Amino acid sequence: METMKQYIEDAEKALLHTYNRYQVVLDKGDGVYLYDIEGKKYLDFCAGIAVFALGYNNKKYNDALKNQIDKVIHTSNYYYNVPAIEAAKKIKAVSGMDRVFFTNSGAEAVEGAIKAARKYAYLKDGSTDHEIIAMEHSFHGRTFGALSVTGNPKYREAFAPMIGNVRFAKMNDFESVIEQVNEKTCAILFETVQGEGGIYPAEEAFMKSIKKLCEEKDILLILDEIQCGMGRTGYMYAWQRYGIRPDIMTTAKALGCGIPVGAFLLTEKVGANSLTSGDHGTTYGGNPLAGAAINIVLDLFEENHIIDNVKETGAYLEKKLDELVREYDCIETRRGAGLMQGLVFDRPVGDIITKALDRGLILINAGMNIIRFVPPLIITKEHVDEMTAILRTCLDAE
Numbered sequence: 001m002e003t004m005k006q007y008i009e010d011a012e013k014a015l016l017h018t019y020n021r022y023q024v025v026l027d028k029g030d031g032v033y034l035y036d037i038e039g040k041k042y043l044d045f046c047a048g049i050a051v052f053a054l055g056y057n058n059k060k061y062n063d064a065l066k067n068q069i070d071k072v073i074h075t076s077n078y079y080y081n082v083p084a085i086e087a088a089k090k091i092k093a094v095s096g097m098d099r100v101f102f103t104n105s106g107a108e109a110v111e112g113a114i115k116a117a118r119k120y121a122y123l124k125d126g127s128t129d130h131e132i133i134a135m136e137h138s139f140h141g142r143t144f145g146a147l148s149v150t151g152n153p154k155y156r157e158a159f160a161p162m163i164g165n166v167r168f169a170k171m172n173d174f175e176s177v178i179e180q181v182n183e184k185t186c187a188i189l190f191e192t193v194q195g196e197g198g199i200y201p202a203e204e205a206f207m208k209s210i211k212k213l214c215e216e217k218d219i220l221l222i223l224d225e226i227q228c229g230m231g232r233t234g235y236m237y238a239w240q241r242y243g244i245r246p247d248i249m250t251t252a253k254a255l256g257c258g259i260p261v262g263a264f265l266l267t268e269k270v271g272a273n274s275l276t277s278g279d280h281g282t283t284y285g286g287n288p289l290a291g292a293a294i295n296i297v298l299d300l301f302e303e304n305h306i307i308d309n310v311k312e313t314g315a316y317l318e319k320k321l322d323e324l325v326r327e328y329d330c331i332e333t334r335r336g337a338g339l340m341q342g343l344v345f346d347r348p349v350g351d352i353i354t355k356a357l358d359r360g361l362i363l364i365n366a367g368m369n370i371i372r373f374v375p376p377l378i379i380t381k382e383h384v385d386e387m388t389a390i391l392r393t394c395l396d397a398e
């Protein structure tokens, strides 16, 4: 077998260099642990960037996918299939939304949400110059629509022009939103908890003011739940904490727990007055394998009381991270909700993350100075203790 070094060399010769990858070739997983091809074990507090909620090598999940593979994987959206129908019913039930469109990724879900909002506005007045308000420091994906509403110029600059008619406001600053609103505004779009931008949860007053504004002006509220959704904050969808409902929402990542799926969901009002036959489509979205993945994920969420675990273990993680904030001068603060947390440092965190990897702990950043904690949602307090013990040794070695 090739060595890890050889594989990495091969990868760097063959793959387009769009990532500065950590120098590890991962091979398999079990529970909350990953193993590299040399057998080294890692405690995983990244979960494939907030994807693998149920932990690795979950037998029921694996069996459900294997069964579906043996039946049929793909049929196209010209026909109905039972896994997608069941998945749509379940996702409606857990979200309280009314209509579902399945995609293959988060970015595609955002694209669909933008199209639905523009079409809704177009049907009202027939004009095609509507505007969307998004937030600074947001991240919505790499396709052109998603990139256009991503509030970090670094990601957009070289690829201009964007889709246009997007204005940016400041997260948790209602006045800054008001400044951008005009008669052309068709939607306000943001992550309920900003992920890549540095783990910023929407404040309750901000969320409620925006909802009220949207209702008054018939502006659509679009919430991106791709990273913060699926139980991660202790609610199935993070917006459920605020007692509001968006007009459109996006979901992906943990929805398929590794099978590439996403969805955008709409209220009946928006569903009935936006995208219609021929307006939008996808070859793979909602195929039987994707449907089977969503079904088993949502079943296992219920069976394993995932949300309860997030509430309990999330509170414990907060407590332990707060202890680190008090102990280490280089840590400025902690932000987050449930099992989506960030530790804000006074310096870049790259070295600490590399040290952690050497010591068998997988962490990721969110921006230069923030360590992000988005572990599988099945972690226990013991795993949190194991993580903080390793992290301490890295901080002590700084």
Ligand SMILES: Cc1ncc(COP(=O)(O)O)c(C=O)c1O
Pocket: 049, 105, 106, 107, 108, 110, 139, 140, 141, 142, 191, 195, 196, 224, 225, 226, 227, 228, 252, 253
């Ligand atoms: C909030 C948010 N929206 C959208 C996306 C894009 O999702 P994908 O990478 O599946 O296209 C991400 C990915 O990190 C995300 O965190």
